[in-house]
Amino acid sequence: MTLPRLKPWIALAVVAALQTAVLAWMIIDRTILIKTGKEIVLPVRPVDPRDLFRGQYVRLGYDVSSVPLRLVEGPRPVGNAAFYVTLEAQEGGGYVPVRLTASRPRETGPKQIVLKARTFFRFPTAEQNSSGTVQVRYGIESYFVPEGEGPRLEELARDKKLAVLVAVDAKGNAALKGIVIDGKLQYSEQLL
Amino acid sequence: MLYRLRLERDLKRWQDKGLLTEAAAAAIRADLASTHWGIGAAGAFAILGAVLFGFAVMSFVAANWEGMSKLLRIVLLLATLWACYGGATFFFGRNLDRFGHAAVLGGIAVFGGSIMLIAQMYHMEGNPPDAVLLWTLGALVAAYLARSGPALAAAFVLMTVWSVYERNLSDGLDLGFLPVWAIGAFCAYALSWRPGLHLAAISLLVWIVPLGGLVLDQHAHWIVVLIGLAVGLAGSLGAKELDRVVGPVSGAVFAYGLAITIAALFILQFIDDRAIPQTRDPNGMLVLVLLAVLTLALLLAAMAWGIHTDNNGAMWIAYAAFAAEIFTLYAKTFGNLLNTSLFFLMAAIIVSGLAWLALRLHKRSHPLAGAVA
Incomplete structure (x- = not known):
């Protein structure tokens, strides 16, 4: 073994720190995308609005x-x-x-x-x-409905035009930023 | 355990024959008792406990997920992660290594769960196998730095899952597996953990065997047969060189080469319907019979080499494959009795011929053996 043997507590702290960094990077990367990405509004392909926000998550289809x-x-x-x-x-x-x-x-x-x-x-x-x-x-097809928001969004979406606000970065990565109903932003994604 | 029982029997026999003194037998027993064997019951339970602990945390988090803010969820996941590695430090510090390894394994489980949960929380989709790759890399880092065999085992399982997942989606050659595998193999070497080298070999085998279905015309299983034969030859004809350069690995290399060759021959004969002409086709039957004869001859040669070199692993693979080959052939050619009987006749002639040859060779190399028998 070429690497000098680390003290166990140092080695394990490095493991925990690296894994924490990976998880933190996932969140930070996403946050930067949502904060700084270019915003576009994509209409959601019409679906039956009664069931749309009822489940834990919905699959959104677009034109x-x-x-x-x-x-x-x-x-x-x-x-x-x-x-x-x-x-x-x-x-x-x-x-x-x-x-x-x-x-x-x-x-x-x-x-x-x-x-x-x-x-x-x-x-x-x-x-x-x-x-x-x-x-x-595009990575914006599933949406986990936030607790307590389902009935309100469902009520709002009834017979209305539904769209999503999407953030897109320079590399083409897209993230859902919010739900737009009849042109008005009704729910926006919480970052933390 | 089996080894101890066998050794105990042998010791008795040798003592009875006067080959071994009472004192020497006692010394061998004492040495055996002082050596740790395998993971042991305590370690196995500790590892199971770690897995169950991981599940408990995940289901607690999942059950109370909705009521928590995002920040609280993240804090909880990270706290669990650090608690696992903190626990590992505690156990390693008190020389309770088995519990330490279990805690590291728990940490890896929490790391994977956290990747999934954060991806869900932030509606991340991307390429799902990438999440498994990230998990694999986390496990590799933990295995290397914490010098943990069980963590390395988890990493090999994860990289195999990742590779199979990626292949299922892309239906193509997944070359990305090789560098990740190389890191794992290096870790097994650096930890000088022999079961880790076997795991490395097995995960590479899982990657190599289906290769023929992914390259060229997608039925190129002969490539895998050639790879297997090359590996098998390196472990048999090149055994001396290999053992001198790498260490005592030729037996295992031979067994894995045999496994690869046989698996590819099986795919060629029985699994990939379009690799050879159909069995309904008269030419197809001939090709199948030729391949079967080749397979059986190869298995007999492997058995002979296995006996010659006392390679139990290779012998068991060869026995099992021989039985499977005969059985599958019988099932596949059922209803075509003439060909079936023809095949068994050919097989019988080859086996008898080889037996005769083996006996001649044996007599020549051990002139006394015949007399003693």
Whole structure:
């Protein structure tokens, strides 16, 4: 053994400190993303609002969750690797996907934003699916309903237009920041 | 335990034959008693206790989760983490190493649980296997710094889970496993913990065996057969060199090479339907029979080498594989009686031939053996 043997209490304190640092980094990384990320509002694909906030967590679907495969530019993403979807803001609000690339595009238009995405399973190969669409996830699809907020959000969401406020950083990572109902921010994520 | 029983029997026999004096036998027994064997009951219970403790903390946290603020949850998770490593320090300081290792294991469990719970709290999704990788790395750090075998065992289990998870999602070659595995193998070497080296070998084996289904035309199991044969040859023909350079490992290397070869041959013959022509196809039957004959010949050779080198592990693998091969072949070719009987005839001829050969070789190398028998 090349490493001089540490005293047990020092070694174990280093282990605990390193593991704590990893956990703290997870939280800090997320906090920075939510605090400093560029904000976009994504409409939630209409679902039955009665059950939406009833469970412990809901799965949110978006119009931009299905991306037509003809938008793939350059090499096709393979397997489980992350890829990038460029979204473009629409006149009446909301976004549409305009490009899907295996690597992060260098240049984007003024109304465009790039999100890092993955498929639910693996990316369809050219033979499997030459037309059609691919279902993608941006990491903003599950939402754990905060205790006590379910009934209120459900009441608010009834027959209303539901959207989420999303923070996106320069690398394309996205995080849910809040729930928007009829254009008004009704719930925002607590950081600590 | 089995070893002690066997040794006790042998000691008696040797004493009866006058090979061993009473004093020498007593000295051997005393030496055996003074050596610690394995983890032992206390250690096993301590480790089970640590696992149960981890579950208790997690279910307490989960049950009272909703009523707590995020800050309180995080404080609670971190406090539990530090309590585990604090407990480990306490036990190691009092030479209660087994309890110390159990506490380290508890700390690793809490670390993994905390990753999951924080990810849930902050709606993190990303790539789920990445969380398992992070957990694995945490376990490796704990194993190395706390010099803990049980923690290293946990790390090998976790990295295998991670690799299988990642492969299931990507259906591709998961090369990222190799550097993580190398860190684990280095830890096993640095701790000079032999069970750790076996765990390293087993987790690598789990990674190598399905490789043929992931590369080239996705039915390239012959690559794995070649890898296994190379490893097996290194452990048999290259045994002297290997043992001189690395230490006494050739027996284990041979056994693992055999396991890899046999597993790949099994996949080729019975599991991957499209690796060889179908058995309904007459040519397919011929290919299957040829592969089966090759497999059985290989197993017999492995048994012979196992007996020659007193390699119990390899012998048991070969026996089990021989039985499994015959049974699966019978089931697979059932209904095609002519081919089945043809196969068994060929197998019988080969086995008898090898037995005859083995006897000739044995007689030549031990001219007296025949006379004594």
